[in-house]
Amino acid sequence: MSDRRPHQYPKFSSPDEARTHMKQRMAAAFRLFDRFGFNEGVAGHLTGRDPEHPELFWVNPFGMSFGLIRASDLILVNHEGEVVEGDWPVNTAAFAIHSQIHAARPDVNSAAHTHSPYGRAFSTLGKTLSPLTQDSCAFYEDHALFDDFTGVVLDVEEGKRIAHALAGNKAAILRNHGLLTVGTTVDEAAWWYITMERTCHVQLMAEAAGDPISIDDECARQTHSQVGGKLAGWLSFQPLYDKIVHEQPDLLE
Ligand SMILES: [Zn+2]
Numbered sequence: 001m002s003d004r005r006p007h008q009y010p011k012f013s014s015p016d017e018a019r020t021h022m023k024q025r026m027a028a029a030f031r032l033f034d035r036f037g038f039n040e041g042v043a044g045h046l047t048g049r050d051p052e053h054p055e056l057f058w059v060n061p062f063g064m065s066f067g068l069i070r071a072s073d074l075i076l077v078n079h080e081g082e083v084v085e086g087d088w089p090v091n092t093a094a095f096a097i098h099s100q101i102h103a104a105r106p107d108v109n110s111a112a113h114t115h116s117p118y119g120r121a122f123s124t125l126g127k128t129l130s131p132l133t134q135d136s137c138a139f140y141e142d143h144a145l146f147d148d149f150t151g152v153v154l155d156v157e158e159g160k161r162i163a164h165a166l167a168g169n170k171a172a173i174l175r176n177h178g179l180l181t182v183g184t185t186v187d188e189a190a191w192w193y194i195t196m197e198r199t200c201h202v203q204l205m206a207e208a209a210g211d212p213i214s215i216d217d218e219c220a221r222q223t224h225s226q227v228g229g230k231l232a233g234w235l236s237f238q239p240l241y242d243k244i245v246h247e248q249p250d251l252l253e
Helices: 015-035 092-104 117-123 135-139 156-166 186-209 217-227 230-247
Strands: 045-049 057-059 075-077 083-085 110-114 143-146 171-174 178-183
Touching: 015 045, 015 057, 015 110, 015 186, 015 230, 045 092, 045 186, 057 092, 092 110, 092 156, 092 178, 110 186, 117 171, 117 178, 117 186, 135 186, 135 217, 143 156, 156 171, 156 178, 178 186, 178 230, 186 230
Parallel strands: 143 171
Antiparallel strands: 045 057, 045 110, 057 075, 075 083, 110 178, 171 178
16 A cells, blocks of 8 residues: 555546556456456456447456456457457456446446355356345345356356346346346445455345345335445445555555
Protein backbone atom coordinates (compact mmCIF):
# COMPACT_ATOMS: atom_id res chain seq x y z
CA MET A 1 0.00 0.00 0.00
CA SER A 2 1.60 3.22 -1.14
CA ASP A 3 -0.25 5.52 1.25
CA ARG A 4 -2.90 5.51 3.93
CA ARG A 5 -5.33 8.02 2.53
CA PRO A 6 -8.99 7.03 2.23
CA HIS A 7 -9.92 5.17 -0.95
CA GLN A 8 -11.28 7.10 -3.88
CA TYR A 9 -13.07 5.66 -6.89
CA PRO A 10 -10.46 5.79 -9.67
CA LYS A 11 -10.49 8.11 -12.68
CA PHE A 12 -8.19 7.57 -15.65
CA SER A 13 -6.58 9.93 -18.12
CA SER A 14 -5.88 7.30 -20.79
CA PRO A 15 -6.98 3.78 -21.82
CA ASP A 16 -3.44 2.56 -21.02
CA GLU A 17 -3.76 3.74 -17.46
CA ALA A 18 -7.22 2.17 -17.12
CA ARG A 19 -5.95 -1.11 -18.58
CA THR A 20 -2.96 -1.35 -16.23
CA HIS A 21 -5.21 -0.60 -13.27
CA MET A 22 -7.72 -3.24 -14.32
CA LYS A 23 -5.11 -5.94 -14.93
CA GLN A 24 -3.54 -5.31 -11.53
CA ARG A 25 -6.96 -5.58 -9.90
CA MET A 26 -7.51 -8.87 -11.73
CA ALA A 27 -4.14 -10.28 -10.60
CA ALA A 28 -4.96 -9.28 -7.01
CA ALA A 29 -8.38 -10.93 -7.27
CA PHE A 30 -6.76 -14.18 -8.45
CA ARG A 31 -4.31 -14.13 -5.53
CA LEU A 32 -7.26 -13.64 -3.17
CA PHE A 33 -9.26 -16.42 -4.84
CA ASP A 34 -6.22 -18.65 -4.32
CA ARG A 35 -5.95 -17.64 -0.67
CA PHE A 36 -9.63 -18.37 -0.07
CA GLY A 37 -9.38 -21.81 -1.71
CA PHE A 38 -11.54 -21.08 -4.75
CA ASN A 39 -9.30 -23.03 -7.13
CA GLU A 40 -10.14 -26.55 -8.28
CA GLY A 41 -7.56 -27.84 -10.74
CA VAL A 42 -7.75 -25.72 -13.88
CA ALA A 43 -11.36 -24.53 -13.32
CA GLY A 44 -12.30 -20.91 -12.73
CA HIS A 45 -11.98 -17.62 -14.53
CA LEU A 46 -12.23 -13.89 -14.07
CA THR A 47 -12.53 -11.57 -17.05
CA GLY A 48 -12.03 -7.85 -17.55
CA ARG A 49 -13.34 -5.97 -20.58
CA ASP A 50 -10.58 -4.00 -22.32
CA PRO A 51 -11.13 -0.27 -21.69
CA GLU A 52 -10.17 0.67 -25.25
CA HIS A 53 -11.50 -2.29 -27.25
CA PRO A 54 -14.78 -3.31 -25.56
CA GLU A 55 -15.13 -6.40 -27.80
CA LEU A 56 -11.94 -7.87 -26.27
CA PHE A 57 -11.49 -9.17 -22.76
CA TRP A 58 -8.59 -10.10 -20.48
CA VAL A 59 -8.66 -13.47 -18.72
CA ASN A 60 -6.38 -15.81 -16.75
CA PRO A 61 -4.06 -18.12 -18.72
CA PHE A 62 -5.58 -21.61 -18.83
CA GLY A 63 -3.72 -23.87 -16.41
CA MET A 64 -1.76 -21.20 -14.50
CA SER A 65 -2.27 -21.26 -10.72
CA PHE A 66 -4.39 -18.37 -9.42
CA GLY A 67 -1.70 -17.98 -6.76
CA LEU A 68 1.04 -17.16 -9.30
CA ILE A 69 -0.79 -14.84 -11.71
CA ARG A 70 0.81 -11.41 -12.32
CA ALA A 71 -0.86 -8.60 -14.26
CA SER A 72 1.48 -9.30 -17.20
CA ASP A 73 0.40 -12.96 -17.36
CA LEU A 74 -3.21 -12.18 -18.33
CA ILE A 75 -4.18 -12.98 -21.90
CA LEU A 76 -6.40 -10.96 -24.25
CA VAL A 77 -9.17 -12.82 -26.09
CA ASN A 78 -11.56 -11.78 -28.87
CA HIS A 79 -15.18 -12.79 -29.36
CA GLU A 80 -14.13 -15.65 -31.63
CA GLY A 81 -12.22 -17.16 -28.72
CA GLU A 82 -8.80 -16.40 -30.21
CA VAL A 83 -5.92 -15.26 -28.00
CA VAL A 84 -4.76 -11.95 -29.49
CA GLU A 85 -2.17 -11.17 -26.81
CA GLY A 86 -0.21 -13.66 -24.69
CA ASP A 87 1.27 -17.13 -25.20
CA TRP A 88 -1.03 -19.23 -23.02
CA PRO A 89 -4.28 -20.83 -24.19
CA VAL A 90 -7.72 -19.70 -23.06
CA ASN A 91 -10.09 -21.99 -21.15
CA THR A 92 -12.87 -22.88 -23.62
CA ALA A 93 -15.48 -22.65 -20.86
CA ALA A 94 -14.20 -19.18 -19.89
CA PHE A 95 -14.67 -18.02 -23.45
CA ALA A 96 -18.09 -19.71 -23.88
CA ILE A 97 -19.57 -18.20 -20.71
CA HIS A 98 -17.84 -14.83 -20.37
CA SER A 99 -18.00 -13.77 -24.03
CA GLN A 100 -21.79 -14.15 -23.95
CA ILE A 101 -22.16 -12.30 -20.65
CA HIS A 102 -19.99 -9.40 -21.83
CA ALA A 103 -21.99 -9.32 -25.09
CA ALA A 104 -25.40 -9.42 -23.36
CA ARG A 105 -24.54 -6.92 -20.63
CA PRO A 106 -22.73 -3.77 -21.86
CA ASP A 107 -22.68 -2.55 -18.22
CA VAL A 108 -20.64 -5.58 -17.15
CA ASN A 109 -16.88 -5.00 -17.36
CA SER A 110 -15.90 -7.98 -15.27
CA ALA A 111 -17.28 -11.45 -14.53
CA ALA A 112 -16.04 -14.09 -12.09
CA HIS A 113 -16.72 -17.82 -11.92
CA THR A 114 -14.94 -20.58 -10.01
CA HIS A 115 -15.74 -23.95 -8.48
CA SER A 116 -15.40 -22.71 -4.89
CA PRO A 117 -16.67 -25.36 -2.44
CA TYR A 118 -19.54 -23.67 -0.60
CA GLY A 119 -21.00 -22.13 -3.75
CA ARG A 120 -20.69 -25.49 -5.43
CA ALA A 121 -22.41 -27.27 -2.52
CA PHE A 122 -25.18 -24.67 -2.42
CA SER A 123 -25.66 -24.93 -6.20
CA THR A 124 -26.81 -28.53 -5.83
CA LEU A 125 -29.88 -27.42 -3.85
CA GLY A 126 -31.47 -25.82 -6.92
CA LYS A 127 -32.57 -22.69 -5.06
CA THR A 128 -31.52 -19.08 -4.55
CA LEU A 129 -30.05 -17.56 -1.37
CA SER A 130 -32.39 -16.46 1.42
CA PRO A 131 -32.00 -13.06 3.13
CA LEU A 132 -30.64 -14.57 6.36
CA THR A 133 -28.05 -11.93 7.25
CA GLN A 134 -27.17 -8.31 6.50
CA ASP A 135 -24.49 -9.48 4.06
CA SER A 136 -26.79 -11.86 2.22
CA CYS A 137 -29.13 -8.93 1.45
CA ALA A 138 -26.57 -7.81 -1.19
CA PHE A 139 -28.08 -10.63 -3.26
CA TYR A 140 -31.73 -10.05 -2.36
CA GLU A 141 -33.77 -9.94 -5.59
CA ASP A 142 -30.40 -9.53 -7.31
CA HIS A 143 -29.31 -13.03 -8.24
CA ALA A 144 -30.70 -15.78 -10.43
CA LEU A 145 -30.69 -19.55 -10.60
CA PHE A 146 -29.50 -21.18 -13.83
CA ASP A 147 -31.65 -24.24 -13.30
CA ASP A 148 -29.93 -26.65 -15.63
CA PHE A 149 -26.74 -28.66 -15.97
CA THR A 150 -25.70 -30.36 -19.19
CA GLY A 151 -21.97 -30.92 -18.70
CA VAL A 152 -18.92 -28.70 -19.15
CA VAL A 153 -19.88 -25.46 -20.89
CA LEU A 154 -18.05 -25.68 -24.20
CA ASP A 155 -20.19 -23.80 -26.67
CA VAL A 156 -21.43 -20.25 -26.82
CA GLU A 157 -25.09 -21.35 -27.03
CA GLU A 158 -24.83 -22.57 -23.43
CA GLY A 159 -23.08 -19.30 -22.51
CA LYS A 160 -26.01 -17.44 -24.07
CA ARG A 161 -28.49 -19.40 -21.94
CA ILE A 162 -26.48 -18.57 -18.80
CA ALA A 163 -26.39 -14.88 -19.76
CA HIS A 164 -30.16 -15.01 -20.33
CA ALA A 165 -30.72 -16.53 -16.88
CA LEU A 166 -28.40 -13.95 -15.28
CA ALA A 167 -30.52 -11.18 -16.87
CA GLY A 168 -29.93 -7.86 -15.08
CA ASN A 169 -28.71 -9.41 -11.81
CA LYS A 170 -25.28 -9.18 -10.17
CA ALA A 171 -24.93 -12.94 -9.78
CA ALA A 172 -26.18 -16.37 -10.76
CA ILE A 173 -26.08 -19.79 -9.16
CA LEU A 174 -25.29 -22.37 -11.84
CA ARG A 175 -27.01 -25.55 -10.67
CA ASN A 176 -24.64 -28.47 -9.90
CA HIS A 177 -21.75 -26.24 -10.95
CA GLY A 178 -21.01 -23.10 -8.92
CA LEU A 179 -21.32 -19.33 -8.68
CA LEU A 180 -21.03 -16.52 -11.20
CA THR A 181 -20.83 -12.82 -10.36
CA VAL A 182 -20.52 -9.66 -12.46
CA GLY A 183 -19.65 -6.02 -11.91
CA THR A 184 -18.95 -2.70 -13.54
CA THR A 185 -15.41 -3.06 -12.17
CA VAL A 186 -13.13 -6.02 -11.41
CA ASP A 187 -13.21 -4.93 -7.76
CA GLU A 188 -16.97 -5.28 -7.67
CA ALA A 189 -17.19 -8.64 -9.49
CA ALA A 190 -14.42 -10.08 -7.27
CA TRP A 191 -16.00 -8.80 -4.05
CA TRP A 192 -19.45 -10.10 -4.95
CA TYR A 193 -17.83 -13.45 -5.64
CA ILE A 194 -16.00 -13.57 -2.29
CA THR A 195 -19.03 -12.49 -0.26
CA MET A 196 -21.42 -14.74 -2.21
CA GLU A 197 -19.23 -17.77 -1.48
CA ARG A 198 -19.27 -16.85 2.22
CA THR A 199 -23.02 -16.25 2.09
CA CYS A 200 -23.52 -19.77 0.74
CA HIS A 201 -21.30 -21.07 3.56
CA VAL A 202 -23.35 -19.23 6.19
CA GLN A 203 -26.68 -20.41 4.81
CA LEU A 204 -25.45 -24.02 4.63
CA MET A 205 -24.30 -23.84 8.27
CA ALA A 206 -27.46 -22.13 9.48
CA GLU A 207 -29.74 -24.61 7.73
CA ALA A 208 -27.66 -27.55 8.97
CA ALA A 209 -27.98 -26.27 12.55
CA GLY A 210 -31.68 -25.47 12.56
CA ASP A 211 -34.44 -23.45 10.96
CA PRO A 212 -33.01 -19.95 10.37
CA ILE A 213 -35.18 -16.83 10.54
CA SER A 214 -35.29 -14.78 7.31
CA ILE A 215 -35.18 -10.98 7.22
CA ASP A 216 -38.58 -9.70 6.05
CA ASP A 217 -38.95 -8.56 2.44
CA GLU A 218 -39.16 -4.83 3.03
CA CYS A 219 -36.13 -4.77 5.32
CA ALA A 220 -34.16 -7.06 2.96
CA ARG A 221 -34.93 -4.69 0.08
CA GLN A 222 -33.80 -1.67 2.08
CA THR A 223 -30.62 -3.46 3.23
CA HIS A 224 -29.92 -4.39 -0.40
CA SER A 225 -29.95 -0.68 -1.24
CA GLN A 226 -27.37 -0.13 1.53
CA VAL A 227 -24.96 -3.03 0.97
CA GLY A 228 -25.72 -4.21 -2.56
CA GLY A 229 -24.87 -1.18 -4.70
CA LYS A 230 -21.95 -0.79 -7.10
CA LEU A 231 -20.01 1.57 -4.85
CA ALA A 232 -20.50 -0.65 -1.79
CA GLY A 233 -19.17 -3.59 -3.80
CA TRP A 234 -16.19 -1.62 -5.05
CA LEU A 235 -15.32 -0.26 -1.61
CA SER A 236 -15.55 -3.65 0.08
CA PHE A 237 -12.77 -4.95 -2.17
CA GLN A 238 -10.29 -2.19 -1.27
CA PRO A 239 -9.02 -3.50 2.09
CA LEU A 240 -8.49 -6.95 0.56
CA TYR A 241 -6.62 -5.41 -2.37
CA ASP A 242 -4.36 -3.36 -0.10
CA LYS A 243 -3.45 -6.35 2.02
CA ILE A 244 -2.73 -8.78 -0.82
CA VAL A 245 -0.59 -6.18 -2.65
CA HIS A 246 1.28 -5.50 0.59
CA GLU A 247 1.99 -9.20 1.00
CA GLN A 248 2.51 -10.20 -2.66
CA PRO A 249 3.70 -7.10 -4.54
CA ASP A 250 4.90 -9.19 -7.53
CA LEU A 251 1.26 -9.51 -8.63
CA LEU A 252 1.47 -5.92 -9.93
CA GLU A 253 4.21 -6.78 -12.45
ZN1 LIG B 1 -17.22 -23.84 -14.24
